[in-house]
Amino acid sequence: MSEQALSRALSRRSQLARLKKQVSDLLFHAYGFWGYLFLYFPIIILVVFSFNDSRSTAQWAGFTTHWYADMLKDHQIILSLWNSLFVAIVSTTVSVIIGTLAALAMERYRFWGKLMMDAVLYLPIIIPDIAMAIMLLIFFDISGIGFEPWKVNFFGAHLAVPYSVIIGHVAFNISFVAVVVRARLAQMDQVLEEAAQDLYADPWRTFWRVTFPMLLPGILGGALLAFTLSMDDFVITFFTSGAGFNTLPVRVFGMIKKGVTPKINAVSTLMLLFSLMLVAISLILSRGGEKGDSSGNPMF
Amino acid sequence: MSETYAVELKNVVKQFGEVVAVNGISLRIRDGEFFSLLGPSGCGKTTTLRLIAGFEMPTSGSVRIYGEEQGYLPPYQRPVNTVFQNYALFPHMTVAQNVAFGLEMRKVPKDEIKRRVAEALALVRLTGKENRRPKQLSGGQKQRVALARALVNRPKVLLLDEPLGALDLKLRKAMQSELKALQEQVGITFIYVTHDQEEALVMSDRIAVMNEGNVLQVGTPEEIYEHPQSRFVADFIGKTNFISGKVAVISGDRVDFRLPDGTMVAATLPEGAQVSAGDMATLSIRPEKIFVTPEGEQPLVGDAEALSQVSGRLVKIFYVGVERRYIVALADDTEVEVRVQNLDRRSRRCQPGDRVTLHWRRAHARLLKE
Numbered sequence A: 001m002s003e004q005a006l007s008r009a010l011s012r013r014s015q016l017a018r019l020k021k022q023v024s025d026l027l028f029h030a031y032g033f034w035g036y037l038f039l040y041f042p043i044i045i046l047v048v049f050s051f052n053d054s055r056s057t058a059q060w061a062g063f064t065t066h067w068y069a070d071m072l073k074d075h076q077i078i079l080s081l082w083n084s085l086f087v088a089i090v091s092t093t094v095s096v097i098i099g100t101l102a103a104l105a106m107e108r109y110r111f112w113g114k115l116m117m118d119a120v121l122y123l124p125i126i127i128p129d130i131a132m133a134i135m136l137l138i139f140f141d142i143s144g145i146g147f148e149p150w151k152v153n154f155f156g157a158h159l160a161v162p163y164s165v166i167i168g169h170v171a172f173n174i175s176f177v178a179v180v181v182r183a184r185l186a187q188m189d190q191v192l193e194e195a196a197q198d199l200y201a202d203p204w205r206t207f208w209r210v211t212f213p214m215l216l217p218g219i220l221g222g223a224l225l226a227f228t229l230s231m232d233d234f235v236i237t238f239f240t241s242g243a244g245f246n247t248l249p250v251r252v253f254g255m256i257k258k259g260v261t262p263k264i265n266a267v268s269t270l271m272l273l274f275s276l277m278l279v280a281i282s283l284i285l286s287r288g289g290e291k292g293d294s295s296g297n298p299m300f
Numbered sequence B: 001m002s003e004t005y006a007v008e009l010k011n012v013v014k015q016f017g018e019v020v021a022v023n024g025i026s027l028r029i030r031d032g033e034f035f036s037l038l039g040p041s042g043c044g045k046t047t048t049l050r051l052i053a054g055f056e057m058p059t060s061g062s063v064r065i066y067g068e069e070q071g072y073l074p075p076y077q078r079p080v081n082t083v084f085q086n087y088a089l090f091p092h093m094t095v096a097q098n099v100a101f102g103l104e105m106r107k108v109p110k111d112e113i114k115r116r117v118a119e120a121l122a123l124v125r126l127t128g129k130e131n132r133r134p135k136q137l138s139g140g141q142k143q144r145v146a147l148a149r150a151l152v153n154r155p156k157v158l159l160l161d162e163p164l165g166a167l168d169l170k171l172r173k174a175m176q177s178e179l180k181a182l183q184e185q186v187g188i189t190f191i192y193v194t195h196d197q198e199e200a201l202v203m204s205d206r207i208a209v210m211n212e213g214n215v216l217q218v219g220t221p222e223e224i225y226e227h228p229q230s231r232f233v234a235d236f237i238g239k240t241n242f243i244s245g246k247v248a249v250i251s252g253d254r255v256d257f258r259l260p261d262g263t264m265v266a267a268t269l270p271e272g273a274q275v276s277a278g279d280m281a282t283l284s285i286r287p288e289k290i291f292v293t294p295e296g297e298q299p300l301v302g303d304a305e306a307l308s309q310v311s312g313r314l315v316k317i318f319y320v321g322v323e324r325r326y327i328v329a330l331a332d333d334t335e336v337e338v339r340v341q342n343l344d345r346r347s348r349r350c351q352p353g354d355r356v357t358l359h360w361r362r363a364h365a366r367l368l369k370e
Ligand SMILES: Nc1ncnc2c1ncn2[C@@H]1O[C@H](COP(=O)(O)OP(=O)(O)OP(=O)(O)O)[C@@H](O)[C@H]1O
Pocket: B016, B019, B020, B021, B039, B040, B041, B042, B043, B044, B045, B046, B047, B048, B195
């Protein structure tokens, strides 16, 4: 009798617990849904209205691709795109080399002033872009470097890219590359380098045969990050370019001042697509790294 | 003409800042020997090995390999190879590439590399696994790749740092005999680091027992087990009973020893031990060297009258298959463990709570100074 009552009470209690869990799950999922909606709704609007057949960016008036055609015919936009790519490629290459060496120095060697360098290396990541931009501007001014352009023929496009912009991009990219490569290096067991030396590899060959291949996913991850940051950068480019030089984000900013049109939406959509592509590549790369050993790319 | 040793350490000291990891070690390891460094965690085994390999430079002292002073030679110029504790296989290379690495670095011709890699993999029974990645191998297989990667270079000395430490017990036993057979086959000097005393006893030609950066005793497994020269060695290798008391009379290597309750027993003095009559001291006796009988009876052995006898009370019996373990409390409550094979009838009549007599031969009771 009393046993039955007890078991009934117990089952009622477990039903109650189940109900509670269902409700909380529901709330949790709803919360997630609203969160995502909040994040992605503006992006969806942006993309949708880049196909809007009207100058208005608020009212839907049918589908068109002519804003994209318009964009491709705009020489200013195309030139700024080439500028962006050139700055990104050059600054990424330089900062990957310097950043990787800095990471190696920090992880593998002891030297005087290491603590100091540690702090300085991370500085560009933490200080506001605007502060960095003003610092650079003052630096170029008083050092006499100025905004001297690098005249170059880049796949047929005749560019004039100020050295100051490239130096500015290198200055912040080094930090990001160093952080990513260093994380990878910290995960890498140093005993592997000892094993290589035990097998008659001198330090030079130890680096190229063991350290570098194992570091490669980290270096590529750092490179992609640097490239993306460089393509996206507005503040530092704006301050260090002097007059008349536009990268894509700077160009878009200039266009907005004359009023927002769906053409800007089209440019933004293209930039979005490009960024997504880079993220996808980095994900694929880090998977590849994981296949080789357990430590994946730490950044992505 | 002095003998050339495979490895000779002379007064080697290694300090890491304040920590003295190796405290003046001298060792002579012979050509073709299977030599083990045995000791508890943190005693300096790995550091000693790394000093030989060249990963660490001695604070003072000298390291010679086949008579040649190594000085500050870096690891890649020393004629030794190492098998690392966690294998340290290159994860981005296949098994064959791992094994070929050392030969490539020494610029051995391509076709010879191919042949020797195949030979080495056959030696460790991994033929057919050439193109696997280390990740796709079991622990035992990784172990064998590490071994092949070192042996393929035909080093003069192979250094092994707890190579079986990460394997489960069964695989470990199998690898022990495999490794020992391999060493006999290739005839290379092995220096083997372990903290497992049984492993060291089974595999080694000679063992150096280490503690706190010092080598306490060097000898064959039998010498180390049967004739420990210090309390630490006796305790670390196998199970030992310690019985304390006072030295009464010394004559040659014979010691008459008085237990706290007045019982006189006979013991053996180890070579070179500095003890004199009246000193407090400790006897060490292995549990399997003691006979236990009901009180007043004699064990069934030839020289029963010559045995020392001590009485006590049987506290507990543990049955462990091949043997029984008797825990006997002496007059001063010192507990003594006795191990008896499940053949002996006389001891089997003893029950917990009974008065019993323990018997041992003089040769088996060794005196250790406190
Ligand atoms: N690079 C180092 N820096 C500072 N101290 C160290 C270093 N390497 C070893 N030691 C210290 O030296 C002592 C001996 O270390 P070692 O690694 O040789 O011990 P071990 O006998 O191999 O121990 P285990 O069985 O745990 O591997 C330890 O106290 C250790 O903390």
